[in-house]
Amino acid sequence: MTLELSHFSAAVLFSVFASVVFGITQRNDPTEQIRYGLYCFVMFAGGVFLAGWVMWLLRH
């Protein structure tokens, strides 16, 4: 069985899993863990969008 994800879906899945682990391990309080996890996800996903637009600008 082979899985072929698009670049975007692979990056989003990567962001979700990494954010969950970062949130749990880098903060102590459950509320802070959720907030930090969400913050990491937004940073990861935002970085993907930003990098995508930068590459688009370089290409055009």
Next chain:
Amino acid sequence: MANSTKSAPAEAQKPTATPASPRMAVIAPALGWLIPGAGHLIQKRWIRGLLLMISISTMFILGLLMQGRVYLPNGGDILDILGFVGDVGAGGFYIVTRMQGWGHGAIAHATADYGTKYLIVAGLLNFISVADAYHIAIGKKP
């Protein structure tokens, strides 16, 4: 004077970590390395353990399904050595993968390199998870 009377209740309300037995400080990280999230589960951090287990395991399995490359022990290129260090962090998953001979297929599509990165990062995230389990065991984290 007023400060000291105000700060005492605030200190009492702080969440405190409970130190476990010294044996747990060895068992939890070792088990956490072998089975991602198990270091937390054995210390009754059920939700955290399950979330770590699901995240790291899914990431590793997706990496394999995406035809990611599994690094073998090597003394060559520095990136290959670092790739091996990352992969081996996944513990039991890495051992099973090596035993089954998975992760050595020819790369057939463009995003297969993501698979390799998924495998490495799953191992690295498990290292963080192991360190967290250790901190819980020694009472540094609640």
